[in-house]
Amino acid sequence: MNLKELIAAAKGEQPVDCLFTNARIINVFSGEIISGHIAVFGGYFVGIGDYPAQETVDLKNRYVAPGFIDAHVHIESAMTSVSEFARAVVCRGTTTVVADPHEIANVMGTAGIDYMLQASENLPMNVFFTLPSCVPATNMETAGAVLGPDALKPFLDHDRIVGLGEMMNFPGVIFRDDAVIQKIKDTLAHQKPVDGHAPGLTGKDLNAYTAAGITRDHECTTPDEAMKKLRLGMQLMIREGTGAKNLKDLLPVINEKTASRVMWCTDDRHPGDICEQGHIDFIIRTAIQNGIDPITAIQIATVNPARYFGLAQLGAIAPGKRADMVVFSDLQNIAAEQVYSSGRLVAADGKLIETVVSSGSVSCPSAMNVKPDSIDFAIPAKKEKIRVIELVPEQIITRQAVHEAKVENGFVISDTSADILKIAVVERHKGTGNIGKAFVSGFGIKKGAIAGSVAHDSHNIIVVGTCDEDMKTAVERIIEMNGGLTAVCDRKVTAELPLPIAGLMSAAPLETVRNQMDAMINAVRVMGTSVPDPFMILSFLALPVIPELKLTDRGLFDVNQFTHVSLFVD
């Protein structure tokens, strides 16, 4: 949009494209609700007032808010492509997301970031990115890529790269790891913010972390922690995801002096929650139900993140801003009835208008480098006792236990009677042939195997099962699909969810993914488990930063001792 044309349109020198009359406009700058008409030209708001127009839309006294912004999201967690993610959340009123492509970058490196940038072009949603700061997340496993400062720096000039993403490596910050400090310095030199991720950090460690120029955190779980971080200049992202839900706990932090330093985010939100509850609209509704002023809740969803990320053309209904807006009727129970993106009606009554989403023609190269022939899950028995990963119900931490090994023909095998199942992590990025093998208790699976190529943060293939043959079938099918989730019984695939995009994301609509996921869980239920979301639990068993005992492609990892340990014990 040419600036001169924009000014001329705002001045009323020619008819605007559309005049939205009789709106009750949420003014996020003044905190008022203003009755008036909204003029849109060339995809931008050009004025509030009476303008000659090509087309008039009578909003009949309904409310209009700026489009909502998710200030921090991993699109990969929705397990669908960027365009299908957009399709799912735009109809909820989310017109902008700031995504952190941490997962795909762990699989594919810069090619993953490039893919996300391409796949997010020409959508009815503005997609910005923070650069994944911690790839790989750890050195205890084989990831798909190592992104040092030299790899990240060229991206900082991109106008849709708006900062450095969550700096989980807080020891790297406070102990001044060269690469970590360089990434931070490069980002700040580009006048872009550095996001934090520092659960529970306090005292001098938190002083050091903020002194580094890290200005945001989305990991607070208590008002006390949130206030400590706010006082040091961090802005607060209040997260309401699928796994981590912090909204109600943190609402007491929001007051007249702090509200301008708060944003909403979803971080990781699974397909079912998006389909059933919603997205940022759900957070806004919940906040209002819990006593937050509706206009404040909308400011937190719009002008605040726009200001934090320097997105001058977003987050408000005012001349010169992109015409992203949400129309709704009930201020106390905000639900998007119409959503406009760059002035176009893109969703109505909860449905995206079909023609506006691009076909998603951007292809993603395969991220599956493993030879099926090399897979061997056999574990020769060396001692009588083995370490066993013990699930803790409804948590992603595990405990460490020691059990008698069940041995058959000189090999340790699963013991379904004791609920001790074989688990393996198959390296899929470098073709190393690495397979970590161990045992896990708590799944309750009595027959068959389940596997997935989603396994934080390196996303190798993880599989658990009652016998090697079913485990192998499950993994082979994932390799054939170029990624996905599988359930296998008696060497037959009983359910599958293809995730061909980096082994993390489907190309199907979010609702399809959600239905496929439901079908998968049902299939696993038949196999005997009562774990509510077995694939989610499975996906965290290879993450060697969450206590207590985990499995990487290089073997069992004792998180407390921070070292690999042997399967067999005396």
Added chain:
Amino acid sequence: MNLKELIAAAKGEQPVDCLFTNARIINVFSGEIISGHIAVFGGYFVGIGDYPAQETVDLKNRYVAPGFIDAHVHIESAMTSVSEFARAVVCRGTTTVVADPHEIANVMGTAGIDYMLQASENLPMNVFFTLPSCVPATNMETAGAVLGPDALKPFLDHDRIVGLGEMMNFPGVIFRDDAVIQKIKDTLAHQKPVDGHAPGLTGKDLNAYTAAGITRDHECTTPDEAMKKLRLGMQLMIREGTGAKNLKDLLPVINEKTASRVMWCTDDRHPGDICEQGHIDFIIRTAIQNGIDPITAIQIATVNPARYFGLAQLGAIAPGKRADMVVFSDLQNIAAEQVYSSGRLVAADGKLIETVVSSGSVSCPSAMNVKPDSIDFAIPAKKEKIRVIELVPEQIITRQAVHEAKVENGFVISDTSADILKIAVVERHKGTGNIGKAFVSGFGIKKGAIAGSVAHDSHNIIVVGTCDEDMKTAVERIIEMNGGLTAVCDRKVTAELPLPIAGLMSAAPLETVRNQMDAMINAVRVMGTSVPDPFMILSFLALPVIPELKLTDRGLFDVNQFTHVSLFVD
């Protein structure tokens, strides 16, 4: 300051330079007052807490606020050098200013901006600049320079150039003048804000002005005007200068939803007001006396402008911020008892600590290009009636009147009995020899002449007097001094104020300038005038954008008709 060293100090790995104990810290992020200790290392805050320290300063439960920021000031209006300006305001708690070198740029062009950048290095005050957007201010006079977009663009890369200054040329914006639009686009492309200056602009014109990306205004005079601009996304600078005082009128605009979008500024503040009332501290005190919460008043003076201008290291007491702070005892009547800049004590008990101000060795080339021999104020009588500029008491607007000319020997001369005095504007930049000549009523001067090289915005030499000889003596003395103000009686200089820096600023301390100015006004008082500040009034008589009749070096200018007009009328 090395980032790694900063982090290590914040982590407490070595003693900090100084620990300020027992402080009541104004936390501008959370809006709280926090009792604690403040650790400073290498000129930066590194932590709140208990730190081993080289030195400890017990603040004995006094309050500590971040150093105050003047968000928009013309240092030239204080008529003293940058370093002397700093000396005067730092002891008031102002540790940062965002200056617009509009006046010196009108005289010297880019050399004036370069001079201000150099002269503001190594001061106990952070001096940032917005680029003067309107040089020359008008085309109806001869200014010292024309600054087009090509001249301004290279400055945008300078880290102390933080935006484009007040865009007074609002017709140029809304009618899309190429150069004006280019300046705006260049600035926005550098991710720096564009400041506005649009008194009274409303409706579609204001929509067009804000659509151009102009995000701040300091010219509001009523709450209604301020709210209209706030609603369109402009941030509000509330000004309390010497001429324009808007603080009390605009306080009603500040509420919990708008406060984060407000800043304080002085714009133009004369030496007397700074010496007697203060600077930003005066605005804070006055705001509090008029009901604004003290912490809000401090936020408006600190974190708000820091955020607007992207000055990430300023405006707060938090790790990683520059250690600029103000110590005071009474929260309801804030007066700086100690001021620290980058961790150094720079002022105590209202006095700057002498050693910290640089000697101001930066020299400014002469800005006086006029040959004394060419000056001739004679006006041959052509008709019987003349247009006369009529002063309006206590305002800078004028009226237009027609009087009989007093003629002697074929020349029109001053008529002191009717209080009609000759006035002239002598072009001083290009050596054109241009002299505009006319008559003015309202000064009440009975003998002698007064003159000055401060005459907005082109700053040619302006002189008014009872006879040509005294006028000539007054102007010649200004030329000899390379600029200044003079009062002359019977061909003798009775008072003078040298302004050798661009003809606008003294090299003397602010208090000296103020005493010299008092002496000048007394000298003019003896000449018969009762105008309170005759040099201030004189300095606006050449400004051809303020109605009704003005005089430039090219002759009389009718502002309402926007054209030059003849002295003589039928």
